[in-house]
Amino acid sequence: MKPKIIIDCDPGHDDAIAIMMACQLTEILGITTVSGNAPLDLTTDNALLLTELVGLNVEVHAGAEKPLLLPPRHAEEAHGKTGLDGPSRPKVKRSANSSDAVRFIIDTVRDNDDVWLVPIGPLTNVALAVQQAPDIVERVAGISIMGGSATVGNVTATAEFNVWADPHAASIVFSAGLQPFRMAGLNLTHKFGIDEQIITDLRGINNQVADFAADLFDFYLMSYQKRTRGQRVPLHDPCAVLAITHPELFEFELRNVTVETEGVYTRGMTVVDQRGWGDQPLNCEVAYEIDRDRGMQIFLETMETYTVS
Ligand code: BDR
Ligand code: CA
Numbered sequence: 001m002k003p004k005i006i007i008d009c010d011p012g013h014d015d016a017i018a019i020m021m022a023c024q025l026t027e028i029l030g031i032t033t034v035s036g037n038a039p040l041d042l043t044t045d046n047a048l049l050l051t052e053l054v055g056l057n058v059e060v061h062a063g064a065e066k067p068l069l070l071p072p073r074h075a076e077e078a079h080g081k082t083g084l085d086g087p088s089r090p091k092v093k094r095s096a097n098s099s100d101a102v103r104f105i106i107d108t109v110r111d112n113d114d115v116w117l118v119p120i121g122p123l124t125n126v127a128l129a130v131q132q133a134p135d136i137v138e139r140v141a142g143i144s145i146m147g148g149s150a151t152v153g154n155v156t157a158t159a160e161f162n163v164w165a166d167p168h169a170a171s172i173v174f175s176a177g178l179q180p181f182r183m184a185g186l187n188l189t190h191k192f193g194i195d196e197q198i199i200t201d202l203r204g205i206n207n208q209v210a211d212f213a214a215d216l217f218d219f220y221l222m223s224y225q226k227r228t229r230g231q232r233v234p235l236h237d238p239c240a241v242l243a244i245t246h247p248e249l250f251e252f253e254l255r256n257v258t259v260e261t262e263g264v265y266t267r268g269m270t271v272v273d274q275r276g277w278g279d280q281p282l283n284c285e286v287a288y289e290i291d292r293d294r295g296m297q298i299f300l301e302t303m304e305t306y307t308v309s
Contacts, residue, residue: 002027003116003141003244006108008063008101009237010036010121011046012079013086013220017299018120018146018237019047020209023054024302025245029108029115030059032101036121036165037075038083040065043121046084048092054209054306060094063101064124067166075161078223086219087212105129106136114141116244117178120237122162123147127169130176142180143173146240148257148270149186150286156268160186163259164268171259174270174283181284183257184239185270188250188287192239192295193232194221201300209306235299242295243287251289256280 004027009015015037022028031051033044044062051060066072079085098104106129109115117140119126130137147162147170155164163170174181194217202214224233243250256273260266272286 004029004112004114005116005118006030006032006105008032008034008117008119008121008125009047010034010043011050012037012083013216014235014237015120016050016084016216017213017235018241019050020054020213021238021299021302022241023056024305025241028056028058029112030061030104032061032063032104032125034063034121034125035065035072037079039072039074042083044096045092048094048096049089052093053212059097061101061104062096062099064128067122067124068127068168070166073165077227080219087215101125102128102132106133109136109139116141117143118240120146120240122165123169123173124166127172131172137177140178143178144182144240144243146184146189146237148183150272151187153269154186158266159268163270167259167261167268171261174257174259182243182287183284184243184287188290189234189236189239192235192290192292194235195232198296202303205304207306210303213303238299239290246298249291249295250287252285252287254282255284255286256282257284257286
């Protein structure tokens with residue numbers, strides 16, 4: 001049976017790929033959007049566009065317009081002005097089902113057994129949901145996030161974008177007691193890199209979803225490599241989906257993870273206690289290794305399952 005999930009996202013090139021994969025590999029109960037890579041109206045429009053592209057008939061609910069305490073920050077340098085620059089985009093026909101993503105998350109978890117939360121943007125909506133309805137903590141099947149890092153950051157030396165953008169929300173979510181709690185941070189996603197070959201492979205598939213993904217990658221590779229001086233380009237958000245659907249591809253370690261909300265140099269850092277001793281709660285399964293080749297093969301196979309049009 002496919003796992004039931006709610007995707008909380010800020011599309012975003014890699015969010016888009018995560019949705020395309022989740023559409024085939026999971027049962028998506030709904031998509032919620034958050035301010036992150038781009039302002040909320042754009043991430044919501046992008047999520048709606050993606051549901052139309054992949055033929056996914058689920059509700060889309062817009063969520064938080066800004067982080068809990070900080071002003072909104074976006075990632076135009078990585079994802080362009082629209083959050084999904086690159087492909088030419090058809091006009092979106094549908095609109096969001098509501099602007100209350102938090103209500104949708106709460107109701108869906110209460111009404112369904114074994115729902116996984118899959119946040120792949122800043123954690124504002126999920127933090128508000130567990131604050132407003134603490135009972136959902138016990139009800140979920142688990143949470144699998146893309147965010148944080150056990151090593152380097154990307155926005156700063158120590159902070160990863162999704163946690164950095166709303167560290168107060170991340171702190172609430174990491175300490176809420178959600179279990180299992182899987183973290184695909186930068187230390188992991190940097191091992192799930194894409195290159196020109198993947199674009200060639202996508203172009204060879206010949207369906208409109210794969211073509212759209214290839215157009216996304218053309219932009220994403222170019223913008224990423226400009227900033228990182230040619231390093232391999234990590235495909236972050238799909239790792240949070242694969243961590244549920246294909247956990248055997250990963251090596252996880254149970255760790256205590258807390259979020260720095262105040263530090264002058266470290267705000268937004270996930271502090272991963274790697275000592276392996278002490279009595280701090282082991283609240284997080286931190287992913288350290290991924291079978292990159294098998295993961296990419298699964299990605300390409302899911303893209304092949306879309307019908308040609
Ligand atoms: C994360 O930030 C965003 O730019 C990506 O979509 C991903 O979720 C990586 O730091
Ligand atoms: Ca994202």
